[in-house]
Amino acid sequence: MSSNITLYSWTTPNGIKASITLEELGLPYKIEPIDISTNIQKEDWFLKINPNGRIPALTDGSQRVFESGSIMLYLADKYDTERKISYAPGTPEYIEQLSWVMFQMGGLGPMQGQANHFRLFAGVRSDYGIKRYTDETKRLYSVLDSRLKESPYLAGSKYTIADIANYSWVRSGPGALEIDLSEFPALKKWADEIGQRAAVQKGADVPHTGRTDADRAEFFKSARARIDGMDNSDKH
Ligand SMILES: N[C@@H](CCC(=O)N[C@@H](CS)C(=O)NCC(=O)O)C(=O)O
Known part of the structure; x- marks a missing residue:
């Protein structure tokens, strides 16, 4: 096509x-x-x-x-007419796939995005905001972990767009928010496996900026240090 x-x-x-x-x-x-x-x-x-x-x-x-x-x-x-990374509409697995894509779109993305904002980018330090959104991100990771204890991939036996959607956020949790993925063993195993895929490594580097993992780690560290150096605005 x-x-x-x-x-x-x-x-x-x-x-x-x-x-x-x-x-x-x-x-x-x-x-x-x-x-x-x-x-x-x-x-x-x-x-x-x-x-x-x-x-x-x-x-x-x-x-x-x-x-x-x-x-x-x-x-x-x-x-995806060959159904390489998706299930066919009308099947029960398609609905499961849709549910986990929506879980990411309505839950994990917005919540982890807010956690990133308070932990890395905010103009004030709010310990309340950091805790609220980091805790909620971890709660959502535990939902994924429970699902991945019973199923190899989110929608079923096959790797799909539901895995891509959630993986794209989970991969940055450890670096940005210092979340220890080993607290979520099934999620960690799944993320480690997906991270090995050639298409994932290629797609995660688009557009190519030349930034390395070490550059990203340094960026996250100094962004957190900037926030930590401020007075907690929740007190005012
Ligand atoms: N719900 C949207 C969210 C998109 C979104 O928040 N994109 C961010 C980058 S991850 C962005 O463009 N931020 C820049 C801005 O808000 O101006 C989606 O999933 O596409």
């Missing part, structure tokens, strides 16, 4: 969901790097592709697709 895909993205947990899915499907695509620190994603031309002004977004010919979950479902529905 022919495609004319352009991906607008950056190496963030939501961004790499789209690029890993494209790599797993072996689809050709053009990458438009959107460095979100420069706010290009708020410019008028980009808002025509994603009215929400965030990455990732994708165009396929004249079709625009925004929201990382919709992008994954769109790509799976249209291009």
Whole structure:
């Protein structure tokens, strides 16, 4: 099947969901790097592709697709005819896959995103905000851990877009929030295995910025130190 895909993205947990899915499907695509620190994603031309002004977004010919979950479902529905990384609509496994994609979109992404905000990026230090969202992230990890104790992958016996969606967030929990994944043994085993996949390693480096894991670790460390150096604003 022919495609004319352009991906607008950056190496963030939501961004790499789209690029890993494209790599797993072996689809050709053009990458438009959107460095979100420069706010290009708020410019008028980009808002025509994603009215929400965030990455990732994708165009396929004249079709625009925004929201990382919709992008994954769109790509799976249209291009995964061999069902390499998805279950067929109408099957019970498809509904399980959809449920775990929505779990990530409505739960893990927003909650871990807030934890990252309070722990790394906020303009004030709120110990309440850090605890609330880090605890909720860990609670969601325990839900994933329980599921992965009973099933090798989130939707069933096969690795799917549900795993890609959740893995893309879980992978950064240890570095950004100092979450010890060994507290969640089934989740850790699953994450370690997914992290070995060639398509995952390739997709997680899109667009290629040249930043290494050591650079990222250093960034997280100094971001946490900046927050730790402030007075806790909850007291005021
Ligand atoms: N629900 C959206 C969230 C997208 C999102 O929050 N993207 C972040 C990067 S992970 C972003 O673009 N941040 C820059 C901004 O908010 O301006 C999705 O899953 O696509």
